[in-house]
Amino acid sequence: MNRTNNTDLVFTTNHLPPSNDKWLPIMSEENVRKALAFHRSFPQYEVTPLHRLRRMADYLGIKSLYVKDESYRFGLNAFKVLGGSYAIARYIAQETGMDVSDLPYEVLSSEEMREKAGQTTFYTATDGNHGRGVAWAANKLGQKAVVRMPRGSSEIRRANIEKLGAEVTIEKVNYDDCVRMAAAEAAADPHGVIIQDTAWRGYTDIPSWIMQGYGTLAIEADRQLLADGCEGPTHVFVQAGVGSLAGAVVGYFANKYKGSEPVMCVCEAVSADCLTRSALRGDGRTVKVTGKLDTIMAGLACGEPNTIGWDILRNHAAGFAGCPDWMSAKGTRMYGVPLNGDPTIISGESGSVPMGFLASICCYKDDKYAEIREALRLDENSRVLLISTEGNTDPTRFREVVWDGLYGIRHRGESGIK
Numbered sequence: 001m002n003r004t005n006n007t008d009l010v011f012t013t014n015h016l017p018p019s020n021d022k023w024l025p026i027m028s029e030e031n032v033r034k035a036l037a038f039h040r041s042f043p044q045y046e047v048t049p050l051h052r053l054r055r056m057a058d059y060l061g062i063k064s065l066y067v068k069d070e071s072y073r074f075g076l077n078a079f080k081v082l083g084g085s086y087a088i089a090r091y092i093a094q095e096t097g098m099d100v101s102d103l104p105y106e107v108l109s110s111e112e113m114r115e116k117a118g119q120t121t122f123y124t125a126t127d128g129n130h131g132r133g134v135a136w137a138a139n140k141l142g143q144k145a146v147v148r149m150p151r152g153s154s155e156i157r158r159a160n161i162e163k164l165g166a167e168v169t170i171e172k173v174n175y176d177d178c179v180r181m182a183a184a185e186a187a188a189d190p191h192g193v194i195i196q197d198t199a200w201r202g203y204t205d206i207p208s209w210i211m212q213g214y215g216t217l218a219i220e221a222d223r224q225l226l227a228d229g230c231e232g233p234t235h236v237f238v239q240a241g242v243g244s245l246a247g248a249v250v251g252y253f254a255n256k257y258k259g260s261e262p263v264m265c266v267c268e269a270v271s272a273d274c275l276t277r278s279a280l281r282g283d284g285r286t287v288k289v290t291g292k293l294d295t296i297m298a299g300l301a302c303g304e305p306n307t308i309g310w311d312i313l314r315n316h317a318a319g320f321a322g323c324p325d326w327m328s329a330k331g332t333r334m335y336g337v338p339l340n341g342d343p344t345i346i347s348g349e350s351g352s353v354p355m356g357f358l359a360s361i362c363c364y365k366d367d368k369y370a371e372i373r374e375a376l377r378l379d380e381n382s383r384v385l386l387i388s389t390e391g392n393t394d395p396t397r398f399r400e401v402v403w404d405g406l407y408g409i410r411h412r413g414e415s416g417i418k
């Protein structure tokens with residue numbers, strides 16, 4: 001399926017027939033605690049901030065708004081390293097017949113362990129953030145990384161990966177084809193392993209470890225909410241490319257709040273809205289979006305759903321939204337120029353789209369999206385959790401959006417302008 005219109009929102013509630021939900025247990029609290037314990041062993045580990053936006057919540061007409069700010073993660077400006085690092089640790093644990101709980105950072109990065117585990121080259125495809133995380137973890141653990149990026153990738157993002165000692169190239173193909181390229185290269189290398197943040201038939205262990213790694217941010221946010229006296233979120237809006245993060249977050253909260261799950265909504269880029277299209281298809285099978293996947297949301301420019309993430313989302317997401325670029329730009333500006341008294345959040349194009357979506361359904365001109373707000377049961381009692389998954393990972397684009405008003409909203413025509 002090829003889509004070009006990048007101006008209006010595509011939304012559907014979830015009417016999918018449920019599956020047997022066999023993947024939900026991967027995101028059990030117990031499994032996520034293991035990942036958290038691993039991440040905690042890193043000297044760089046710190047809990048990322050959970051900001052409370054009181055004025056914004058009043059403005060939007062909801063009870064509370066919390067934003068988990070992943071721009072602080074390990075100094076890498078995005079959440080992605082949580083997945084790659086945990087998957088590499090689980091892989092080494094498996095190869096050496098150990099349990100990951102016996103492999104904290106200090107052990108894993110020791111000379112002795114390097115000798116025991118041998119030299120591995122970790123291959124991956126990325127828009128930037130995942131590859132940076134894999135390259136960082138490989139570097140810290142004395143291993144090698146090879147990273148392939150799709151056409152149109154930002155040079156700054158490429159250079160940031162190279163600085164970590166990885167071999168990294170920008171290819172002439174889209175993200176999904178880069179994944180196939182990296183997988184083929186890994187298969188041809190006797191010491192190669194593909195560490196990809198998406199699953200496909202026959203490739204499920206590593207992506208499920210990656211999702212468990214992402215669970216760290218969900219369990220942190222959950223604990224931070226409780227510590228702030230919030231009973232837990234009534235709503236969670238989470239962005240998706242292939243849907244590994246969304247599957248992880250939705251899976252964590254579905255396990256934790258079984259019986260009283262929050263209303264969870266997936267936000268995609270409308271020009272790469274494979275999960276929304278799959279939800280609209282309605283029979284549980286996935287839809288691929290092909291072609292250029294043209295969007296400013298580089299991290300969400302993925303046309304083929306993660307099969308594990310999809311299975312969790314089809315059972316536990318309440319809605320799916322394909323969001324135009326202007327919604328992401330609006331979210332970036334709202335975070336960056338907050339109401340008086342609220343904290344400033346630096347959020348890049350893929351980080352900010354749930355904010356733009358939330359703001360649009362709460363108060364767009366003429367209440368255009370009121371039906372969506374009602375379908376998601378969003379009202380003055382709602383306690384909403386959003387995740388800003390990246391900071392200004394492309395600083396030039398960030399300034400163009402915030403300072404120059406790129407991708408603004410033209411109310412009369414109600415479409416984004418470039």
Ligand SMILES: Cc1ncc(COP(=O)(O)O)c(C=O)c1O
Nearest residue numbers: 240241242243244245299389390
């Ligand atoms: C900043 C950011 N947010 C969200 C996502 C979406 O994650 P996923 O592809 O698991 O859906 C990505 C993916 O690269 C990303 O880089």
